[in-house]
Amino acid sequence: MSSPLYERYLRAQRRRQWLIWLTRLVLLAAFLFLWEFAARWQWVDSMLTSKPSQLWTSFRDLASGGSLYHHLWITSQETLIGIALSMVVGSAIAILFWWSTFASKVLDPYMVVLNALPKVALGPIFFIWLGDRYSVYGMAVAISVIVTIIMIESGFKEISRTKLRLMESFGATKLQMLGMVLLPASVPHLISTLKVNVGLTLVGVIMGEFLSSKAGLGYLIIYGGQVFQMNLVMVSIALLALLSVVLYGLVNLLERFAKRNYHHES
Incomplete structure (x- = not known):
């Protein structure tokens, strides 16, 4: 008690x-x-800033036609696929760097350069290589994958070397150390990386939609700006904020589930 x-x-x-x-x-x-x-009260021009009551009216009008849900679904789908691709590719490269210190030392300067490179400069290249649809995924992965590699590799380095050396002394292979110690102990780092990736991937998706897409919330923002419909722009931005909150909430639920399982196994 x-x-x-x-x-x-x-x-x-x-x-x-x-x-x-x-x-x-x-x-x-x-x-x-x-x-x-x-x-x-006309402190600001509602033609330029819109206002909440107009946003609600615009949302109802767009939602009644079904087009808004279509654009929201496109952006959500692109973001989820971008997050998954970034985590898989980034984790695989981070594991490669842990597996081979030679590869890590050789490629480390390239990681620094790619991380510092403005990713928007790659947009036209992705558009030519991948087309208007898949270039969005290219931008999403380009923005988030380098950070994913750096964060997961940093998490690997924080894992207790005593446990790894103990397993090595018992004749464990690198694959066994990876599966039995490194990856399970890195779950908190993977969750933290996933939290960062939610924002980065969404930025990449919207940037890709700005440059080449014909659907999605980024496309609506560009279109609304071109035809001077600020209500459409503001509704799209509000939905982006809501989408980011939902994705971050899902990651928090995943974190709680992972912590509960970790404590249970401990």
Whole structure:
């Protein structure tokens, strides 16, 4: 049975968590209120900034036709595939660097250069090589894969070398050390990398849609800007924010599931 002091501590933590959520909601409501009435009182030009009430009307009009859901689905699909490709390719290259220190030392300068390279410069190349549809995936992977490699490789280096040497002394192969020690111990690093990849991949997808796509929220933003429909631009941006929140929430659920399993196995 827990002590009264610990019970008070738990109640204080719960109250603090509720206060955090309430403050977040108040800040959001205050921002929307200020935005709406700044446009109504003509402090700003609603033709340039739109306003929340117009966004809701535009959302209903676009949603009733079904086109908005189509564009949202395209961007969501591209983002999920981009995240999966970045994690798989990045993890494979990070494992290669761990497996062969020679390969790591040879390719490390190239990783630095590629990480510093402005990825938007690769957009026209991907468009010529991959076409208007698959160039979006190229941009998504190009932006996130280098960071994935660096973060996962850094996580590998933090794994206790004592355990690896102990397994090696018992005659374990590198493949056994990888599967039994390195990858299970790297789950927190993989989850952290996945969190970073959500934002980076979404940036890559939108950038790719800006450059070449004929569908998706990035396409809607560019189209809305060209025809001067700021409501369309703002609705697309709001949906992007909602999509990022949903993806980040899914990663948080995955993290809780992984931690629960890890503690259970420990």
